[in-house]
Amino acid sequence: MPEPSVMVDQAVPAERGEGPAGQMCLEVKAPGKEEHCPNASPKIMQAALRSSVEQREREISLTDSGPPVDTSLTLSKLSDCTVADLHDLVVESIGQDIEQVTGEPGDVALDERLAYGNAALTFQDVSFRMKDPQNQEEKIILAPCSGHFEPGTLVALMGPSGSGKTTLLDILADKKTSPYEGKVHMNGRPRDCLFPRLTSYVPQDDIMFPNVTVKEQVMFHTVLKTEVPYAVSKAMISKATELRLRAVGLEGVQHEYIGSDTNRGISGGQRRRVSLACGLATGAQIFFCDEPTSGLSATDAEQCVRYMRLLCKKYNVTIILAIHQPRQEVAVLFDHLLLLTANPGDLVYNGRMRDAAEYWSNAGFPVPTLVSPTDYFLDLVTPGGEDSQAQHFLDYFSRTAKPEIESQVNVELNYERPTSWQLLNDRREILTRYGDMPPLRKSVYGVRFRTQLLKVFCRQLRLLVRDQQGLITDILVAIVQGLLVGSANIGIGNFSGYNQAGFFFMLIMTCALSGIKVMPKALSERTVMKMEVSEVLYNDWAYILSFTFLNGIVSVLSNSIFVLVVFILSKLQWEVFPAVLLWNSVIFVAMDSLYGMVAAMAKDASSAQIILTPFLTLAMLFNGFTVSRKSVPAFMLWALEMSPVSHTLEELTYSIQRTTDSMELQIVIDQFGYESSIKGAIIAAASWFFVCRLVQVICLKKMHNIER
Ligand SMILES: Nc1ncnc2c1ncn2[C@@H]1O[C@H](COP(=O)(O)OP(=O)(O)OP(=O)(O)O)[C@@H](O)[C@H]1O
Structure with a gap:
């Protein structure tokens, strides 16, 4: 096995718990690991980690060479090194990783030592209705929907316009202010006051101050969403933010103003990505993103979703994205698909993305060759369309997949895993490796x-x-x-x-x-x-x-x-x-x-x-x-x-x-x-x-x- 090298990845520390402050973490990267030894045992990985840490320490002269290296000590020492020391170590990280994200199982290895995500989300019979302003009759916007996501799942929430994607996303994210029905549990318990600290919501509208630079905007979210060790310097937060911006393709405009309609700043698509970077900067367990790729070029949209998959898999966090007709290259990056039909919004598919084509085929509608599966799915479930088969798919879903999903939801709804407090505490423990930090508080806010x-x-x-x-x-x-x-x-x-x-x-x-x-x-x-x-x-x-x-x-x-x-x-x-x-x-x-x-x-x-x-x-x-x-x-x-x-x-x-x-x-x-x-x-x-x-x-x- 070739000598592994260590990368100090500062690009996404918040997402995995090392802190938005640019705290570093060590990521063992045996050269060609993904290609040559995807199933490396934990022992081999540990050995690789130790050896690579030693090697890198020698390179940056952080410790005396000679004595055996204690990994935890190294981590705390690394948190003290200067940004200049870090620079070489951090620039190589994210870009390369994104290229390796293909959507294939195991394309991104879980960072076992640092993955902090441990939150499952379960919802049962979630529905929303409102009074029609014209005739005052009750109108169903979203029919009862149920589902469950394990930690580390990248979910696509698709459906025709007006099918209730945002409504469902808002309900799951606890952002819906109008009354709705149904239950949403995290780790087998109803959402509590700590839920907002464990989740991040990227809204559809980019509402920001025009006279703030892109980098300042992301840093502002970073430092307010989570406490970091006292020793973490502003410069380190700045470096981490730069890398995060690089991951969403905003490195080039990081010092430009957001701007407004009357005050020219960055473009609309770039503004969209700033919102996304703000959301991703918060170290959350579950991310809810409402059409984060709208306004982006096809290439940028793909880059963004790749980055999300990278976060998801590496740090075991769940990301739920409302998205309009993604390209096939983007669609394959998702693990799970929730597909809604409209009038009213109702689930016609709730399962693995890779199984969707087969499901469609079993339902009597195989995806024709040379047709994008997601386009085909949407065409068939959009009511009023020429090829619409919405009712057929609703019936088929009720007969086939729904009973199994409902029984899984029944189990998961009360299957208690770590509480919100424990999740926050676990994350804090990872952070304390880098220095002392304030005690955990039972508050809806991330910082004092x-x-x-x-x-x-x-x-x-x-x-x-x-x-x-x-x-x-x-x-x-x-x-x-x-x-x-x-x-x-x-x-x-x-x-x-x-x-x-x-x-x-x-x-x-x-x-x-x-x-x-x-x-x-x-x-x-x-x-x-x-x-x-x-x-x-x-x-x-x-x-x-x-x-x-x-x-x-x-x-x-x-x-x-x-x-x-x-x-x-x-x-x-x-x-x-x-x-x-x-x-x-x-x-x-x-x-x-x-x-x-x-x-x-x-x-x-x-x-x-x-x-x-x-x-x-x-x-x-x-x-x-x-x-x-x-x-x-x-x-x-x-x-x-x-x-x-x-x-x-x-x-x-x-x-x-x-x-x-x-x-x-x-x-x-x-x-x-x-x-x-x-x-x-x-x-x-x-x-x-x-x-x-x-x-x-x-x-x-x-x-x-x-x-x-
Ligand atoms: N609080 C509310 N009060 C009134 N109407 C609402 C409310 N919430 C949602 N709706 C209505 O529900 C419908 C579905 O809206 P929603 O934004 O969830 O759809 P969507 O699938 O996200 O649409 P799009 O893809 O166009 O963004 C819309 O007609 C919307 O006006």
Whole structure:
């Protein structure tokens, strides 16, 4: 047997438990192993492992040569080596492996020492019905379906458009928000709160921030889905991500922005692959992918499915893919086929992919030569088609395969294998070989809240800094607005008290309104946040805190620039500047929370405008100047008391009067009936702030969730 070599595979560590952080694992690769010794005994494999580890260690001088090598020690030492050391070891891994993935049994050897997948999925009589909006009659979307997948199965979920593929996938992934019937068990038990940590869902829509690079997007998912040993460096996570991107053909665009419809970034097909890479980066036991190959070229689609098979087999994880008519070269890569017919969606085949042609033949419809089997299957089961034999196949399935599947499902449904906790713990144990790591937590989230907050905050900060155009526009608008308001009130400091009161009023009003610009941004970011929260990447609090804090700082800064410019032009005495800045910032912050609340409530920009109008009218109309304590009808005094605008205007005027000891301002105060109450003003502004932020949080948490 030739001397085996060792490959340090960092490309898919997350998927097998060594951590998204780019922790390495050793993969024994006896040269030509697959071709020459597919049935090598565990002893031979162990010997190969030991020998190859020794050889590689000598190469990279990680240990002294001479003493016998302890494999576990080597692994922990490898986790300490630098990225530069690793580079040679990692670049060779994935690409070669993908070429060996043919769909033949044993084409990819299970990595016995590192395969972490151990989750079986069983579903029984899963069905979905809904009310037809036109006649309110119950409509069956998906008829009861049952099945079972062992760990390490690559499943194709096929069917005509509208047959319920996404519906079935959503139900299995526990993503369906509408009520459905049936049971879904993992390892013989109902799914629990840890299920999202053991699974990964790649949705059909690619909803991402446009100003994030491809690599950052995948790394973000990687670091949020699972804890890694403390010793794992960012550079190692980065290297692992690069290799993962290479596997899905995105290496060349890793530093490009995702982009959007208005902001050109990567192509639609590439975006699809980013979603896929994010899903695959999470180290899950079961992956649910909704048409991950749509929008990809035939070659890229094949490459993707090969990569999935590689993960499946090597790490014993299950991948379920909803897929439209794959090419024959792609179809053969699957182990299992679930084929649905439509109207309603119902199973017509549930078995091994390699047995499907024979099954079809036994049903009286042998696949003609030169015809792609999957195309033929779909043609025959698509209702309404010229060659449709949907009913025949439904009957045939009920008579032949269904009873056996049902009895298997009955057994598997209660056949208890490791619990979710045990699965997570097993995975953690593999990871601890590479260093200490946080204890396992019984939480739906992969990482602690402070890690979530840190990661989300850093991303928000990066997005903010990156949006230079937005930042510059903000500052320019503040300066231009300041110049405009300032020139209209140039030298107002030398004018009468009444004129100054009008100026203060205008300044406060402009500050109260300028926060409105945050609404479109808050609305557009909300969709991405909702998607990420529905993927259980992070708690929405992590986003709410980060967004509110960072945007608050930027908004207050640009508002301060505006106030400064206006103040300089107004030629008021500098000793009153702190009061001017303070009270204008208070009104800005209070009103900013109102805009944040409306952005969280509204469905879109136009409904935001409608919702905002009454709140804005209340705050603006009862402003203490055009409507003051002296002029307001007694029954509307409450509105004046509630308005932060009137309170801040009163306090601003009072502060300036006190500082300058201006008799004229005193007359204005008397005229408008101002009452000084710093406490009252703070309470009014703080109440707006807290009530609005509270409603904002409730709306962000409860409304506009992803409905499936
Ligand atoms: N929550 C829901 N409310 C209303 N209709 C729903 C819901 N979920 C699914 N449907 C309907 O069920 C049908 C099947 O949808 P589904 O997306 O599962 O099909 P599909 O096979 O994935 O289709 P395609 O291949 O075109 O993506 C559609 O008509 C869809 O509108």
